[in-house]
Amino acid sequence: MSRFKYQQLANELLQQINARQWQAGEKLPSVRWLCRHYQRSLATVQHALHLLEAQGVIEAKSRAGYFVKFALAPVQIPQFSQHIPAPNVVTVPDMFFDIMNRSGAFDILPSGPQIxxxxxxxxxxxxxxxxxxxxxxxxxxxxxxxxxxxxxxxxxxxxxxxxxxxxxxxxxxxxxxxxxxxxxxxxxxxxxxxxxxxxxxxxxxxxxxxxxxxxxxxxxxxxxxxxxxxxxxxxxxxxxxxxxxxxxxxxxxxxxxxxxxxxxxxxxxxxxxxxxxxxxxxxxxxxxxxxxxxxxxxxxxxxxxxxxxxxxxxxxxxxxxxxxxxxxxxxxxxxxxxxxxxxxxxxxxxxxxxxxxxxYKRHLNQYRQQLKHQREQLINCLQRDWAGNIQHTTPQGGLALWLQLNEGINCQQLYLQCLERGIILTPGVMFSNSGDFNHYLRLSFAHPIVGSRKHALIELGRMLL
Amino acid sequence: MSRFKYQQLANELLQQINARQWQAGEKLPSVRWLCRHYQRSLATVQHALHLLEAQGVIEAKSRAGYFVKFALAPVQIPQFSQHIPAPNVVTVPDMFFDIMNRSGAFDILPSGPQIxxxxxxxxxxxxxxxxxxxxxxxxxxxxxxxxxxxxxxxxxxxxxxxxxxxxxxxxxxxxxxxxxxxxxxxxxxxxxxxxxxxxxxxxxxxxxxxxxxxxxxxxxxxxxxxxxxxxxxxxxxxxxxxxxxxxxxxxxxxxxxxxxxxxxxxxxxxxxxxxxxxxxxxxxxxxxxxxxxxxxxxxxxxxxxxxxxxxxxxxxxxxxxxxxxxxxxxxxxxxxxxxxxxxxxxxxxxxxxxxxxxxYKRHLNQYRQQLKHQREQLINCLQRDWAGNIQHTTPQGGLALWLQLNEGINCQQLYLQCLERGIILTPGVMFSNSGDFNHYLRLSFAHPIVGSRKHALIELGRMLL
CATH class of the missing domain: 3.40.640.10 (Type I PLP-dependent aspartate aminotransferase-like (Major domain))
Structure with missing residues (x-):
């Protein structure tokens, strides 16, 4: 616990930024709002903001307020092995047919909410x-x-x-x-x-x-x-x-x-x-x-x-x-x-x-923003609602995160357990011919992570404990 | 030349039936119309119809008139050879790509009239x-x-x-x-x-x-x-x-x-x-x-x-x-x-x-009649407007006739000659791997054989002379 109130507040704000409550380039709420919301004096809020500014986390823009300066380094999954297996005949698990049959390739819960x-x-x-x-x-x-x-x-x-x-x-x-x-x-x-x-x-x-x-x-x-x-x-x-x-x-x-x-x-x-x-x-x-x-x-x-x-x-x-x-x-x-x-x-x-x-061009401009927002929803959910040490990528485009789970987890078993609960996974083994990535998972943000889909994700997090 | 006028008229009508002016099951024009059209007396027309009835070509239905009883045996192309070549690696002529590029697979004249x-x-x-x-x-x-x-x-x-x-x-x-x-x-x-x-x-x-x-x-x-x-x-x-x-x-x-x-x-x-x-x-x-x-x-x-x-x-x-x-x-x-x-x-x-x-069912009922009609148009054109001994099939369904031309004709050359005139053929060689059917041709009746398409067909007939 930090000694001073302004340090406590700065820490609290930093955690929110890390959890992407506010994203890089985004404006922080006004000083007035922060005072009200955190029940702190004007002096404490300003002090906390100056501290974050000094740390390079946020920046002040004249007459506009404080902005998040950069996203902190994303949690990285480790570099992959340097081992190259010899060329091999391909045999992939049969689960893809099943996943497509359930419309689950890019959605853990196809019945979930849509935009x-x-x-x-x-x-x-x-x-x-x-x-x-x-x-x-x-x-x-x-x-x-x-x-x-x-x-x-x-x-x-x-x-x-x-x-x-x-x-x-x-x-x-x-x-x-x-x-x-x-x-x-x-x-x-x-x-x-x-x-x-x-x-x-x-x-x-x-x-x-x-x-x-x-x-x-x-x-x-x-x-x-x-x-x-x-x-x-x-x-x-x-x-x-x-x-x-x-x-x-x-x-x-x-x-x-x-x-x-x-x-x-x-x-x-x-x-x-x-x-x-x-x-x-x-x-x-x-x-x-x-x-x-x-x-x-x-x-x-x-x-x-x-x-x-x-x-x-x-x-x-x-x-x-x-x-x-x-x-x-x-x-x-x-x-x-x-x-x-x-x-x-x-x-x-x-x-x-x-x-x-x-x-098409106009649509892409809008759709990219929507996908980025959904990526934030997914990352927020993982960081806030999943216990345990989850490593994941933070892609700057596309439709999915790649998650590294604890080594003991077998995603093929997890896939079957999830099916019983109506949750459809795309386990790591699908992405390799050598049986690797068995404790990896692809999670898509093609759909909004809200409502029943968010609950399914939280349930998945509990199953990983 | 037949001796009597009624015999002449009967022959004339028989030729029309053979040429499918009227099809099997179809009603002949009224006696009154035949008198006017062929400039014959009522007695001559009636005599001619009785003769055709006796020959089994037409039949009288009470209060309804005369009907074509059956189609005469269609002109048949000879039975194919009994020779079976050994299994062989397939190499087909490259012209199909060209034909598809010209929308010509089932139409000798894609710019022709349509229904x-x-x-x-x-x-x-x-x-x-x-x-x-x-x-x-x-x-x-x-x-x-x-x-x-x-x-x-x-x-x-x-x-x-x-x-x-x-x-x-x-x-x-x-x-x-x-x-x-x-x-x-x-x-x-x-x-x-x-x-x-x-x-x-x-x-x-x-x-x-x-x-x-x-x-x-x-x-x-x-x-x-x-x-x-x-x-x-x-x-x-x-x-x-x-x-x-x-x-x-x-x-x-x-x-x-x-x-x-x-x-x-x-x-x-x-x-x-x-x-x-x-x-x-x-x-x-x-x-x-x-x-x-x-x-x-x-x-x-x-x-x-x-x-x-x-x-x-x-x-x-x-x-x-x-x-x-x-x-x-x-x-x-x-x-x-x-x-x-x-x-x-x-x-x-x-x-x-x-x-x-x-x-779909209703459409098929109507479309089959249309195709049958177009088959008649195509056969009529071949029999009336093409000189020379053309043998062709008379299919009871589908979209095309199969023509046997004189042996001297090389359909691949003909294909190129026709292209210069904007006519697109599907030559017999496309239908075989052994170089057979070089003097055969598939002609489609998927489109009405009228107007410019009919003229193109007549032109093709002339090229075969």
């Missing part, structure tokens, strides 16, 4: 209009093999603003990002080949490797730097790979962003060892502070296959994604045509006009 | 309503892995009326029939395996075999009986197959329907030699006179994978198909999830409510 984003009404209006435009022509003729030109044009325009220049001809529309990843792997690898993936990796990629009979070479990835390029370089001395799947921006589950220098080194390795780089950019548009430039922008040899979709940023129900497959473009387009023929022209037309009128 | 079916407006209203229902829930949660339950239920209801009993759990929704065929082949075969196909076969299947590195065993198929089961039986003595892809109802390009006895023999062979039967039922709903019972209805060992979609019967823009994969159901559902995750819930919901209100 309806305003843009959806506008998007549905655009798609509705597209459905009514020349319905006969759409009904009787298939989509262009590469997908609707207008939509491809809008997507290239969107990328231009991120620093990546593409032409509409470089893009092929797909039935989502998973479909794009499937096409990319199928075009660049043959059964038995080895593919480098992040560890932990997106489970959808591990499942694809299993279905396509490809071996996984798991490269350690950290929440700070993403794929460890040093480890990849070491591994390439021993093993040959046909492709490397990487999510440079807000990778799931760690939320990591690869620094530009690491991205450049990755491409150098790809050029030297002649492998395909499959870039999963699905979270790229969900950066809270900035939209990272895609890795493909550094590609000088047409060997990066950029894959993404609107499922995470706009709607999971559109089933519209894309791939810029570089040197594999022809094979990818052919494979798309053969495996699913076409995409819905009405959907594409609706999205294209939605984008052309600037709605 | 807008009334049902489309209703269907779009149903989809529009589905888009507006709970858009947030659809945007934030993926579809069930098997697809929307309500739609699966409607599809099983629809099949029940054809004599096939399925449960909603038996079905998995796909991104179209091509996607269903892809899943079926991927689930039942591994690279290097041999798959029996009809010869001529649907080009989409040949392309899938190529992409999946499967060998094709081409089994002769006739316009009368479809897949020749005798030939398949012979081939099975020599070669082992993992699957047989067959279109028992209105196969493209021949339009053949397999008789029930042949279907039963095929299943006996499948049971004996333990291979998967992949049933392409996409044209099943387009029978002009009846809807054949699916082959799957005879399946006692869960080895028939029924594949179909709404693309040919309702709209190509829905991207909704299905598969009832029997013993491969779990593998198929898993592969669907991994390769494309989900389908659009709004599309599925819209189709389901459209079907639930009986619109």
């Amino acid at each position: 309806e984003p305003a843009h959806l009404t506008i998007l549905m209006r655009h798609i509705g209009r597209a459905l009514r435009q020349q319905p006969f022509s759409k009904a009787m003729y298939y989509d262009e093999p590469l997908g609707l030109y207008e939509l491809r044009l809008q997507i290239t325009e969107h990328y231009r603003s991120t620093g990546l220049v593409l032409s509409a001809q470089d893009l092929c529309i797909t039935a989502g990002c998973q479909h794009a990843l499937f096409l990319a792997l199928k075009a660049s690898c043959k059964p038995g080949d080895t593919v480098a993936v992040e560890s932990p990796a997106f489970y959808g990629v591990l499942q694809l490797l299993q279905e396509l009979e490809l071996k996984a070479l798991e490269i350690p990835s950290s929440p700070q730097l993403g794929l460890n390029v040093d480890s990849l370089e070491q591994a390439l001395d021993k093993w040959q790979i046909s492709a490397c799947v990487v999510t440079p921006a807000f990778a799931t589950p760690t939320g990591a962003c690869m620094p530009a220098a690491q991205q450049a080194r990755l491409l150098n390795l790809a050029n030297k060892h002649d492998f395909a780089v499959i870039e999963d950019d699905i979270y790229g548009d969900l950066g809270f502070h900035q939209r990272p430039k895609p890795l493909k922008a550094l590609d000088t040899q047409d060997r990066v296959m950029l894959c993404s979709s609107f499922s995470k940023s706009l709607s999971r129900d559109l089933r519209i994604g894309w791939i810029a497959a570089g040197r594999w473009s022809k094979a990818v387009a052919r494979l798309k045509l053969v495996s699913q023929l076409a995409s819905s022209q009405a959907m594409q037309q609706g999205i294209a006009s939605f984008m052309a009128e600037g709605h | 807008e079916p009334a049902h489309l407006t209703i269907l779009m209203r149903h989809i529009g309503r589905a888009l507006r229902q709970q858009p947030f829930s659809k945007a934030m949660y993926y579809d069930e892995p098997l697809g929307l339950y309500e739609l699966r239920l409607q599809i099983t209801e629809h099949y029940r009326s054809t004599g096939l009993v399925l449960s909603a759990q038996d079905l998995c929704i796909t991104a179209g029939c091509q996607h269903a065929l892809f899943l079926a082949l991927k689930a039942s075969c591994k690279p290097g395996d041999t798959v029996a196909v009809e010869s001529p076969a649907f080009y989409g299947v040949l392309q899938l075999l190529q992409e999946l590195e499967l060998k094709a065993l081409e089994i002769p198929s006739s316009p009368q009986l479809g897949l020749n089961v005798d030939s398949l039986e012979q081939a099975l003595d020599k070669w082992q197959i993992s699957a047989c892809v067959v279109t028992p109802a209105f196969a493209t390009p021949t339009g053949a329907c397999m008789p029930a006895a042949q279907q039963a023999r095929l299943l006996n062979l499948a049971n004996k030699h333990d291979f998967a039967v992949i049933e392409d039922d996409i044209y099943g709903d387009l029978g002009f006179h009846q809807r054949p019972k699916p082959l799957k209805a005879l399946d006692t060992q869960d080895r028939v994978m029924l594949c179909s979609s709404f693309s040919k019967s309702l709209s190509r823009d829905l991207r909704i198909g299905w598969i009832a994969a029997g013993r491969w159901s779990k593998a198929v559902a898993r592969l669907k999830l991994v390769s494309q995750l989900a389908s659009s819930q709004a599309m599925q919901q819209g189709i389901a409510s459209f079907m639930a209100e009986g619109h």
Whole structure:
């Protein structure tokens, strides 16, 4: 206990800031409010604020009040091991089917409260209009093999603003990002080949490797730097790979962003060892502070296959994604045509006009703020309502936190126990082929952590005791 | 030249009936109209009609007039060869991509005149309503892995009326029939395996075999009986197959329907030699006179994978198909999830409510008549406006005729010559892996053969001289 009242108050405020009651850049309540709320004199409050200012936690802005200067260093989960297991045939747990059946991939409680984003009404209006435009022509003729030109044009325009220049001809529309990843792997690898993936990796990629009979070479990835390029370089001395799947921006589950220098080194390795780089950019548009430039922008040899979709940023129900497959473009387009023929022209037309009128950009600005707010709700809940030593990431974009629990905890058992209570987890084992991460958990903030969802989270916290 | 005027008139009428000016079951114009039109006396017309009645070509119905009694035997293209080439790696001509790029798969002139079916407006209203229902829930949660339950239920209801009993759990929704065929082949075969196909076969299947590195065993198929089961039986003595892809109802390009006895023999062979039967039922709903019972209805060992979609019967823009994969159901559902995750819930919901209100059934009744009429337009054009000895099928359902041209004609060259004139062909070589059918052509009646499309067809006829 601090000796003076102003020190006690300063400590109390610091804890609130740490718990993200107020976020970096946000204004603190007025001095008057603080006096009333904490039942302290004006002198004590001002003294406490000066102390925090001296500590560099807050800053005074003339005529505006006190602002939180920076978020304290986020709690970090430890760097992952440097051990690289040999390439291996992939066998992933069967629970994903079950999780998808329960709509639980990004929601521990699908019956929980929701916020309806305003843009959806506008998007549905655009798609509705597209459905009514020349319905006969759409009904009787298939989509262009590469997908609707207008939509491809809008997507290239969107990328231009991120620093990546593409032409509409470089893009092929797909039935989502998973479909794009499937096409990319199928075009660049043959059964038995080895593919480098992040560890932990997106489970959808591990499942694809299993279905396509490809071996996984798991490269350690950290929440700070993403794929460890040093480890990849070491591994390439021993093993040959046909492709490397990487999510440079807000990778799931760690939320990591690869620094530009690491991205450049990755491409150098790809050029030297002649492998395909499959870039999963699905979270790229969900950066809270900035939209990272895609890795493909550094590609000088047409060997990066950029894959993404609107499922995470706009709607999971559109089933519209894309791939810029570089040197594999022809094979990818052919494979798309053969495996699913076409995409819905009405959907594409609706999205294209939605984008052309600037709605996508406006929506993203609003949606990023909403996601950031939900991330705070989730972190607050973990820090306030969970007992025990929980380590978690603090991603600057994307949809999820990555949690390290106590070593004794078996998340597969936990998954089953939670199911009985109607809570759906995405356990760490789903993100690895080597049985690692069994005491890790991905927790999503795609939905507001309030009401019944917050209670479910608190219940989960109790189960971990 | 016949001796008497009534004989001349009878001959003239017979030619018109042969040319399908009036179809089987249709009423002839009134006696009064025939007098006026052919400038003949009442006695001559009556005499001519009596003669045709005596020949069994027409029949008199009391107080109703004269009706065409039956269609004369359609012009038949010869039975195909009995030769079965050894299983072979598939390489199909690259022209399909080009044809799809020109919207030409089922239309020689995509800019030609169209008829807008009334049902489309209703269907779009149903989809529009589905888009507006709970858009947030659809945007934030993926579809069930098997697809929307309500739609699966409607599809099983629809099949029940054809004599096939399925449960909603038996079905998995796909991104179209091509996607269903892809899943079926991927689930039942591994690279290097041999798959029996009809010869001529649907080009989409040949392309899938190529992409999946499967060998094709081409089994002769006739316009009368479809897949020749005798030939398949012979081939099975020599070669082992993992699957047989067959279109028992209105196969493209021949339009053949397999008789029930042949279907039963095929299943006996499948049971004996333990291979998967992949049933392409996409044209099943387009029978002009009846809807054949699916082959799957005879399946006692869960080895028939029924594949179909709404693309040919309702709209190509829905991207909704299905598969009832029997013993491969779990593998198929898993592969669907991994390769494309989900389908659009709004599309599925819209189709389901459209079907639930009986619109699909009503639409099919009207659409089959329209297609039959367009088949007549196409046959009339071939018989009246094309010189030379053209042999063609007269399918009782589906979307296309299969034409045998003079042996000297090279349809691949013809394809290129036609392209210069803006006419898009689907040459016979696309339907085979062994270079056969080079003087064959598929001509579709999916669109009305009038106006500029009819002129294009007449121009094509001239090019064949």
